[in-house]
Amino acid sequence: MNNTEYALIVAGGKGTRIKSKVPKQFLDINGLPVLMHTINAFYAYSSTIKVIVVLPEDDFALWNELCMLHDYRKPLRVVKGGESRFQSVRNGLAKIETDGLVAIHDGVRPLVSADIIAASFRLAAVHGSAVAAVRLKESIRMTDQDTTKAMDRSRFRLIQTPQTFQVSLIKQAYQLREDTTLTDDASVAERAGHMISLFEGSYENIKITTAEDLIIAEALLAARK
Amino acid sequence: MNNTEYALIVAGGKGTRIKSKVPKQFLDINGLPVLMHTINAFYAYSSTIKVIVVLPEDDFALWNELCMLHDYRKPLRVVKGGESRFQSVRNGLAKIETDGLVAIHDGVRPLVSADIIAASFRLAAVHGSAVAAVRLKESIRMTDQDTTKAMDRSRFRLIQTPQTFQVSLIKQAYQLREDTTLTDDASVAERAGHMISLFEGSYENIKITTAEDLIIAEALLAARK
Numbered sequence: 001m002n003n004t005e006y007a008l009i010v011a012g013g014k015g016t017r018i019k020s021k022v023p024k025q026f027l028d029i030n031g032l033p034v035l036m037h038t039i040n041a042f043y044a045y046s047s048t049i050k051v052i053v054v055l056p057e058d059d060f061a062l063w064n065e066l067c068m069l070h071d072y073r074k075p076l077r078v079v080k081g082g083e084s085r086f087q088s089v090r091n092g093l094a095k096i097e098t099d100g101l102v103a104i105h106d107g108v109r110p111l112v113s114a115d116i117i118a119a120s121f122r123l124a125a126v127h128g129s130a131v132a133a134v135r136l137k138e139s140i141r142m143t144d145q146d147t148t149k150a151m152d153r154s155r156f157r158l159i160q161t162p163q164t165f166q167v168s169l170i171k172q173a174y175q176l177r178e179d180t181t182l183t184d185d186a187s188v189a190e191r192a193g194h195m196i197s198l199f200e201g202s203y204e205n206i207k208i209t210t211a212e213d214l215i216i217a218e219a220l221l222a223a224r225k
Numbered sequence: 226m227n228n229t230e231y232a233l234i235v236a237g238g239k240g241t242r243i244k245s246k247v248p249k250q251f252l253d254i255n256g257l258p259v260l261m262h263t264i265n266a267f268y269a270y271s272s273t274i275k276v277i278v279v280l281p282e283d284d285f286a287l288w289n290e291l292c293m294l295h296d297y298r299k300p301l302r303v304v305k306g307g308e309s310r311f312q313s314v315r316n317g318l319a320k321i322e323t324d325g326l327v328a329i330h331d332g333v334r335p336l337v338s339a340d341i342i343a344a345s346f347r348l349a350a351v352h353g354s355a356v357a358a359v360r361l362k363e364s365i366r367m368t369d370q371d372t373t374k375a376m377d378r379s380r381f382r383l384i385q386t387p388q389t390f391q392v393s394l395i396k397q398a399y400q401l402r403e404d405t406t407l408t409d410d411a412s413v414a415e416r417a418g419h420m421i422s423l424f425e426g427s428y429e430n431i432k433i434t435t436a437e438d439l440i441i442a443e444a445l446l447a448a449r450k
Contacts, residue, residue, distance in 0.1 A: 155367055
């Protein structure tokens with residue numbers, strides 16, 4: 001099996017949930033845009049990993065400016081995003097020409113550790129997939145018509161990224177018709193008939209979605225130093 | 226209806242998940258123990274609320290020392306906890322002698338806002354219950370024998386506290402036999418046959434469970450100033 005390792009970093013968000021004109025992957029935390037922290041995490045894991053970043057075409061100019069401003073010279077391939085996350089991932093996968101393993105990762109999860117990335121590649125090499133997941137800290141209820149009912153939280157896992165797959169497997173899964181109810185790569189692979197292997201993610205590996213997440217990410221990054 | 230408002234703050238944790246000899250409700254964040262921040266949030270909502278704090282008996286001496294150290298003089302009644310959260314809540318409820326409304330709240334959720342507390346009392350006065358809940362930011366999977374399957378995250382809510390009830394309703398619910406699969410007050414009330422009303426909580430209203438949660442809580446508290 002070809003063991004080339006790719007990181008496909010999806011940074012297509014438009015920043016609508018955070019009150020900011022700048023998409024959240026470009027916001028500065030601790031002196032560097034979120035997306036650069038994310039890319040750096042993959043290079044901290046491996047200096048030879050092949051990094052593909054999917055960005056909305058409208059953001060290419062801003063990204064280039066940020067790279068100049070920060071003298072950011074990490075090798076990476078920038079690919080044009082689509083109308084949806086699904087299309088953005090498909091566009092990114094299309095640029096991978098060999099088989100191997102690809103870690104698909106949210107551009108707005110800058111706190112992913114080298115250990116988690118390593119675990120995802122190690123497990124995906126064995127199982128074909130490796131999806132970071134954590135147990136629930138809180139109780140959970142499911143809506144049921146007009147009401148909700150308590151569920152056994154021990155049966156659920158919150159899903160993070162990286163979601164790492166054998167390239168040929170996930171490329172084939174993304175050839176199927178787009179379904180907007182599939183919110184991550186694992187569910188796309190599952191629909192194509194593949195078993196999904198989970199591994200233990202980290203509560204630190206947050207997705208920056210709301211304004212308070214930026215404060216949280218800054219604090220967690222600062223605490224590492 | 227009697228409209229006396231109570232806060233029942235449950236601080237029974239033993240700190241096993243955070244590597245610390247001091248239970249996490251007593252750890253210092255931004256100059257004050259977590260539990261004092263939590264109590265202060267209820268007094269910020271109302272100066273006349275009746276606050277009951279449930280603590281393990283072994284921690285009474287430490288709590289008294291902390292109160293002296295911080296010259297902490299907020300009126301509150303300290304009640305001995307039980308062997309489990311269920312028993313601790315039941316012990317606390319037993320000290321409430323009138324009807325009214327009671328907001329049951331985790332001692333380790335110091336970031337609850339006065340607005341959320343107000344909403345919980347307002348809605349519980351109408352519906353008999355009001356439970357803080359938030360939508361999922363991440364995908365979710367449910368375990369199913371040896372595998373897991375993707376679920377529609379829009380159908381789920383993560384449950385926080387306060388969980389506010391009419392006193393007579395929740396007291397009666399806690400008279401039933403203890404069931405260790407019920408992880409919060411809403412599920413206890415539900416088992417007793419009551420409909421559960423949810424309202425919008427806040428992503429800031431975190432429960433301090435792990436070491437990184439302390440860092441997060443400090444950052445969020447500092448950002449408010």
